[in-house]
Amino acid sequence: MLPKPPPREGSLGFLYLPPYRVQGxxxxxxxxxxxxxxxxxxxxxxxxxxxVLSSKFAAISHGHMDHIGALAYFCSQRRFQxxxxxxxxxxxxxxxxxxxxxxxFQDLERQKTPYELIALEPEQSFEIKNNIxxxxxxxxxxxxxxxxxxxxxxxxxxxEFAGLPQEKLKELKDRGVEITRTLYIPxxxxxxxxxxxAALLREDVRNAQIIISECTFVEPEHRERARQGMHMHxxxxxxxxxxxxxxxxxxxxxxxxxxxxxARKRLLELVPPAKAQQVLFLMDHKFNKERYERQLDEAERQxxxxxxxxxxxxxx
Numbered sequence: 144m145l146p147k148p149p150p151r152e153g154s155l156g157f158l159y160l161p162p163y164r165v166q167g168x169x170x171x172x173x174x175x176x177x178x179x180x181x182x183x184x185x186x187x188x189x190x191x192x193x194x195v196l197s198s199k200f201a202a203i204s205h206g207h208m209d210h211i212g213a214l215a216y217f218c219s220q221r222r223f224q225x226x227x228x229x230x231x232x233x234x235x236x237x238x239x240x241x242x243x244x245x246x247x248f249q250d251l252e253r254q255k256t257p258y259e260l261i262a263l264e265p266e267q268s269f270e271i272k273n274n275i276x277x278x279x280x281x282x283x284x285x286x287x288x289x290x291x292x293x294x295x296x297x298x299x300x301x302x303e304f305a306g307l308p309q310e311k312l313k314e315l316k317d318r319g320v321e322i323t324r325t326l327y328i329p330x331x332x333x334x335x336x337x338x339x340x341a342a343l344l345r346e347d348v349r350n351a352q353i354i355i356s357e358c359t360f361v362e363p364e365h366r367e368r369a370r371q372g373m374h375m376h377x378x379x380x381x382x383x384x385x386x387x388x389x390x391x392x393x394x395x396x397x398x399x400x401x402x403x404x405x406a407r408k409r410l411l412e413l414v415p416p417a418k419a420q421q422v423l424f425l426m427d428h429k430f431n432k433e434r435y436e437r438q439l440d441e442a443e444r445q446x447x448x449x450x451x452x453x454x455x456x457x458x459x
Protein backbone atom coordinates (compact mmCIF):
# COMPACT_ATOMS: atom_id res chain seq x y z
CA MET A 144 0.00 0.00 0.00
CA LEU A 145 1.38 3.39 -0.97
CA PRO A 146 1.95 5.87 1.86
CA LYS A 147 -0.13 9.02 2.01
CA PRO A 148 1.53 12.29 1.02
CA PRO A 149 2.26 14.71 3.87
CA PRO A 150 -0.57 17.07 4.88
CA ARG A 151 -0.57 20.44 3.14
CA GLU A 152 0.60 23.36 5.21
CA GLY A 153 -2.20 25.77 6.00
CA SER A 154 -2.30 29.23 4.48
CA LEU A 155 -2.05 32.46 6.43
CA GLY A 156 -5.12 33.73 8.17
CA PHE A 157 -6.15 37.01 6.58
CA LEU A 158 -8.56 39.80 7.47
CA TYR A 159 -8.98 43.23 5.91
CA LEU A 160 -10.12 45.63 8.62
CA PRO A 161 -9.79 49.03 6.94
CA PRO A 162 -7.31 50.54 6.85
CA TYR A 163 -5.31 47.57 8.17
CA ARG A 164 -4.64 43.98 7.21
CA VAL A 165 -4.34 41.44 10.01
CA GLN A 166 -2.60 38.31 8.79
CA GLY A 167 -0.57 35.43 10.12
CA UNK A 168 -0.66 31.97 11.63
CA UNK A 169 -1.81 31.30 15.17
CA UNK A 170 -2.49 27.85 16.60
CA UNK A 171 -2.19 27.34 20.35
CA UNK A 172 0.95 25.45 21.35
CA UNK A 173 2.26 25.27 17.76
CA UNK A 174 3.01 28.68 16.26
CA UNK A 175 1.89 32.29 16.66
CA UNK A 176 2.79 35.12 14.28
CA UNK A 177 0.36 38.00 13.66
CA UNK A 178 1.30 40.84 11.32
CA UNK A 179 -0.08 44.32 10.66
CA UNK A 180 1.78 45.21 7.43
CA UNK A 181 0.60 48.84 7.33
CA UNK A 182 2.15 49.47 10.76
CA UNK A 183 5.40 47.61 10.01
CA UNK A 184 4.86 45.34 13.03
CA UNK A 185 4.64 41.61 13.55
CA UNK A 186 3.52 40.33 16.94
CA UNK A 187 5.38 37.21 18.09
CA UNK A 188 7.48 34.99 15.84
CA UNK A 189 6.62 31.35 16.40
CA UNK A 190 6.86 30.78 12.66
CA UNK A 191 8.17 32.98 9.88
CA UNK A 192 6.11 32.96 6.68
CA UNK A 193 7.73 34.96 3.89
CA UNK A 194 5.06 37.68 4.09
CA VAL A 195 6.06 38.74 7.61
CA LEU A 196 9.65 39.54 6.59
CA SER A 197 8.47 42.93 5.34
CA SER A 198 7.85 44.08 8.93
CA LYS A 199 10.88 45.66 10.54
CA PHE A 200 9.58 45.22 14.10
CA ALA A 201 8.92 41.90 15.83
CA ALA A 202 7.17 42.58 19.15
CA ILE A 203 7.50 39.50 21.37
CA SER A 204 4.88 38.87 24.04
CA HIS A 205 6.73 36.14 25.97
CA GLY A 206 9.31 33.40 25.65
CA HIS A 207 7.24 30.27 25.02
CA MET A 208 8.47 28.40 21.97
CA ASP A 209 5.26 28.75 19.93
CA HIS A 210 5.72 32.53 20.17
CA ILE A 211 9.47 32.85 19.69
CA GLY A 212 10.74 29.74 17.89
CA ALA A 213 11.38 31.44 14.50
CA LEU A 214 12.89 34.67 15.81
CA ALA A 215 16.47 33.85 14.79
CA TYR A 216 15.28 32.84 11.32
CA PHE A 217 13.36 36.15 11.01
CA CYS A 218 16.52 38.11 11.80
CA SER A 219 18.63 36.02 9.44
CA GLN A 220 16.19 36.12 6.53
CA ARG A 221 15.65 39.88 6.70
CA ARG A 222 19.41 40.28 6.44
CA PHE A 223 19.72 37.63 3.71
CA GLN A 224 16.91 39.18 1.63
CA UNK A 225 18.46 42.66 1.84
CA UNK A 226 15.63 44.06 3.97
CA UNK A 227 17.84 45.52 6.68
CA UNK A 228 18.41 44.52 10.26
CA UNK A 229 15.45 43.26 12.28
CA UNK A 230 14.32 45.17 15.35
CA UNK A 231 13.06 43.00 18.21
CA UNK A 232 10.85 44.50 20.92
CA UNK A 233 10.40 42.60 24.15
CA UNK A 234 9.66 42.72 27.86
CA UNK A 235 12.78 43.92 29.66
CA UNK A 236 12.59 40.84 31.88
CA UNK A 237 13.46 38.53 28.97
CA UNK A 238 15.97 40.77 27.21
CA UNK A 239 19.02 38.81 28.36
CA UNK A 240 17.39 35.48 27.47
CA UNK A 241 16.69 36.59 23.90
CA UNK A 242 20.30 37.77 23.50
CA UNK A 243 21.49 34.40 24.79
CA UNK A 244 19.21 32.48 22.40
CA UNK A 245 20.31 34.46 19.37
CA UNK A 246 23.97 34.18 20.39
CA UNK A 247 23.55 30.40 20.36
CA PHE A 248 22.38 30.49 16.75
CA GLN A 249 25.28 32.72 15.81
CA ASP A 250 27.69 30.24 17.38
CA LEU A 251 26.08 27.40 15.41
CA GLU A 252 26.17 29.29 12.11
CA ARG A 253 29.67 30.65 12.66
CA GLN A 254 28.46 34.02 11.48
CA LYS A 255 26.99 37.13 13.06
CA THR A 256 23.46 38.24 12.20
CA PRO A 257 23.00 41.88 13.27
CA TYR A 258 19.76 42.90 14.97
CA GLU A 259 18.53 45.59 17.33
CA LEU A 260 16.73 44.72 20.56
CA ILE A 261 14.51 47.25 22.33
CA ALA A 262 13.58 46.17 25.86
CA LEU A 263 10.49 47.87 27.26
CA GLU A 264 9.56 48.42 30.85
CA PRO A 265 5.80 48.42 31.58
CA GLU A 266 4.09 51.53 30.11
CA GLN A 267 7.21 52.47 28.14
CA SER A 268 6.72 53.31 24.46
CA PHE A 269 8.72 54.29 21.41
CA GLU A 270 7.95 55.59 17.92
CA ILE A 271 7.73 52.97 15.16
CA LYS A 272 6.43 55.36 12.49
CA ASN A 273 5.89 59.09 12.35
CA ASN A 274 3.51 59.82 15.26
CA ILE A 275 2.80 56.09 15.75
CA UNK A 276 3.84 54.67 19.14
CA UNK A 277 4.23 51.08 20.34
CA UNK A 278 3.60 50.72 24.08
CA UNK A 279 4.15 47.67 26.27
CA UNK A 280 2.00 46.65 29.25
CA UNK A 281 2.04 43.68 31.59
CA UNK A 282 -0.24 40.70 31.11
CA UNK A 283 -0.77 37.63 33.28
CA UNK A 284 0.67 34.31 32.14
CA UNK A 285 2.80 31.39 33.29
CA UNK A 286 5.94 33.17 32.01
CA UNK A 287 6.86 36.88 32.04
CA UNK A 288 4.49 38.32 29.45
CA UNK A 289 3.70 41.65 27.84
CA UNK A 290 0.93 42.95 25.63
CA UNK A 291 1.26 45.87 23.22
CA UNK A 292 -0.85 48.80 22.12
CA UNK A 293 -0.22 50.84 18.98
CA UNK A 294 -1.23 54.45 19.47
CA UNK A 295 -1.44 57.35 17.04
CA UNK A 296 -0.36 60.73 18.37
CA UNK A 297 -2.40 63.56 16.84
CA UNK A 298 -2.12 67.32 17.31
CA UNK A 299 -5.36 69.27 17.24
CA UNK A 300 -6.11 72.97 17.48
CA UNK A 301 -7.67 73.86 20.83
CA UNK A 302 -11.39 74.59 20.60
CA GLU A 303 -11.05 78.13 21.94
CA PHE A 304 -8.86 79.05 18.95
CA ALA A 305 -11.02 77.44 16.26
CA GLY A 306 -11.95 79.85 13.48
CA LEU A 307 -9.13 82.31 14.13
CA PRO A 308 -7.18 83.45 11.05
CA GLN A 309 -3.69 82.02 10.49
CA GLU A 310 -2.08 85.37 11.25
CA LYS A 311 -3.68 85.47 14.70
CA LEU A 312 -2.72 81.84 15.41
CA LYS A 313 0.88 82.58 14.46
CA GLU A 314 0.88 85.63 16.72
CA LEU A 315 -0.38 83.55 19.66
CA LYS A 316 2.18 80.83 18.99
CA ASP A 317 5.01 83.39 18.79
CA ARG A 318 3.90 84.69 22.21
CA GLY A 319 4.29 81.21 23.65
CA VAL A 320 0.59 80.39 23.86
CA GLU A 321 -0.14 76.66 23.54
CA ILE A 322 -2.67 76.66 20.72
CA THR A 323 -2.83 72.90 20.19
CA ARG A 324 -3.49 69.83 22.29
CA THR A 325 -2.17 66.30 21.82
CA LEU A 326 -4.53 63.36 21.42
CA TYR A 327 -3.52 59.72 21.74
CA ILE A 328 -5.72 57.42 19.63
CA PRO A 329 -5.41 53.65 20.26
CA UNK A 330 -5.33 51.83 16.93
CA UNK A 331 -4.44 48.22 17.75
CA UNK A 332 -4.07 46.24 20.97
CA UNK A 333 -2.37 42.83 21.01
CA UNK A 334 -2.75 40.34 23.82
CA UNK A 335 -0.30 37.47 23.81
CA UNK A 336 -1.05 34.54 26.08
CA UNK A 337 -2.82 35.88 29.15
CA UNK A 338 -5.36 35.14 31.81
CA UNK A 339 -8.32 37.54 32.00
CA UNK A 340 -7.25 40.45 34.19
CA ALA A 341 -6.72 44.17 34.56
CA ALA A 342 -4.97 44.51 31.18
CA LEU A 343 -8.28 43.88 29.40
CA LEU A 344 -9.80 47.04 30.87
CA ARG A 345 -6.97 49.42 30.03
CA GLU A 346 -8.11 52.47 28.05
CA ASP A 347 -5.61 51.78 25.26
CA VAL A 348 -6.83 48.18 25.01
CA ARG A 349 -10.61 48.26 25.29
CA ASN A 350 -10.83 51.46 23.18
CA ALA A 351 -8.49 50.28 20.43
CA GLN A 352 -9.93 50.17 16.93
CA ILE A 353 -8.77 46.55 16.64
CA ILE A 354 -8.17 44.18 19.55
CA ILE A 355 -6.19 41.03 18.75
CA SER A 356 -6.71 38.62 21.62
CA GLU A 357 -5.84 35.05 22.37
CA CYS A 358 -8.79 32.68 22.87
CA THR A 359 -7.27 29.26 23.47
CA PHE A 360 -10.38 27.41 24.66
CA VAL A 361 -13.99 27.41 23.47
CA GLU A 362 -15.70 24.26 24.74
CA PRO A 363 -17.71 24.86 27.96
CA GLU A 364 -16.00 21.96 29.73
CA HIS A 365 -12.56 23.52 29.17
CA ARG A 366 -13.11 26.57 31.38
CA GLU A 367 -10.94 25.08 34.15
CA ARG A 368 -8.18 24.18 31.69
CA ALA A 369 -8.09 27.80 30.59
CA ARG A 370 -7.82 28.98 34.18
CA GLN A 371 -5.01 26.55 35.03
CA GLY A 372 -3.00 27.44 31.94
CA MET A 373 -3.61 31.19 32.40
CA HIS A 374 -5.33 31.45 29.03
CA MET A 375 -8.52 33.07 27.74
CA HIS A 376 -11.73 31.10 27.26
CA UNK A 377 -14.50 32.19 24.88
CA UNK A 378 -16.71 32.86 27.90
CA UNK A 379 -14.07 35.34 29.13
CA UNK A 380 -14.26 37.06 25.74
CA UNK A 381 -18.04 37.30 26.06
CA UNK A 382 -17.72 39.07 29.41
CA UNK A 383 -15.03 41.37 28.02
CA UNK A 384 -17.22 42.38 25.07
CA UNK A 385 -19.52 44.15 27.55
CA UNK A 386 -16.74 46.69 28.18
CA UNK A 387 -14.65 46.68 25.01
CA UNK A 388 -15.30 49.60 22.67
CA UNK A 389 -13.34 48.21 19.74
CA UNK A 390 -14.60 48.17 16.18
CA UNK A 391 -13.19 44.68 15.66
CA UNK A 392 -11.97 41.91 17.93
CA UNK A 393 -9.75 39.30 16.28
CA UNK A 394 -9.40 36.03 18.16
CA UNK A 395 -6.29 33.91 17.68
CA UNK A 396 -4.34 31.14 19.45
CA UNK A 397 -7.34 28.81 19.26
CA UNK A 398 -6.46 25.19 19.98
CA UNK A 399 -6.24 22.91 16.93
CA UNK A 400 -8.73 20.55 18.60
CA UNK A 401 -11.43 23.23 18.32
CA UNK A 402 -13.63 23.30 15.25
CA UNK A 403 -13.90 26.95 14.22
CA UNK A 404 -17.43 26.54 12.88
CA UNK A 405 -18.39 25.32 16.34
CA ALA A 406 -16.53 28.28 17.88
CA ARG A 407 -18.52 30.76 15.78
CA LYS A 408 -21.77 28.95 16.53
CA ARG A 409 -20.96 29.03 20.23
CA LEU A 410 -20.21 32.76 20.03
CA LEU A 411 -23.61 33.40 18.44
CA GLU A 412 -25.24 31.50 21.28
CA LEU A 413 -23.59 33.73 23.87
CA VAL A 414 -23.79 37.25 22.42
CA PRO A 415 -26.31 39.22 20.32
CA PRO A 416 -25.76 38.94 16.53
CA ALA A 417 -24.75 42.60 16.16
CA LYS A 418 -21.99 42.14 18.72
CA ALA A 419 -20.94 38.78 17.32
CA GLN A 420 -20.32 40.42 13.92
CA GLN A 421 -17.49 42.41 15.51
CA VAL A 422 -15.66 39.23 16.49
CA LEU A 423 -13.56 37.39 13.91
CA PHE A 424 -11.37 34.29 14.17
CA LEU A 425 -8.04 34.80 12.43
CA MET A 426 -7.71 31.19 11.29
CA ASP A 427 -11.32 30.70 10.12
CA HIS A 428 -10.24 30.55 6.48
CA LYS A 429 -13.61 29.75 4.89
CA PHE A 430 -15.55 32.44 6.74
CA ASN A 431 -12.82 35.06 6.22
CA LYS A 432 -12.46 34.26 2.51
CA GLU A 433 -16.21 34.74 1.97
CA ARG A 434 -16.06 37.98 3.94
CA TYR A 435 -13.20 39.31 1.79
CA GLU A 436 -15.01 38.34 -1.41
CA ARG A 437 -17.98 40.43 -0.25
CA GLN A 438 -15.59 43.32 0.36
CA LEU A 439 -14.24 42.97 -3.19
CA ASP A 440 -17.77 42.93 -4.63
CA GLU A 441 -18.67 46.06 -2.67
CA ALA A 442 -15.49 47.80 -3.84
CA GLU A 443 -16.34 46.99 -7.46
CA ARG A 444 -19.91 48.30 -7.05
CA GLN A 445 -18.65 51.55 -5.59
CA UNK A 446 -16.08 51.91 -8.35
CA UNK A 447 -18.84 51.66 -10.98
CA UNK A 448 -20.92 54.42 -9.43
CA UNK A 449 -20.88 57.70 -11.39
CA UNK A 450 -18.31 60.12 -10.07
CA UNK A 451 -16.58 57.54 -7.87
CA UNK A 452 -12.97 56.75 -8.60
CA UNK A 453 -11.44 53.33 -8.03
CA UNK A 454 -10.02 52.19 -4.72
CA UNK A 455 -10.98 50.03 -1.82
CA UNK A 456 -13.80 51.53 0.25
CA UNK A 457 -13.58 52.07 3.98
CA UNK A 458 -15.95 49.34 5.04
CA UNK A 459 -15.87 46.33 7.30
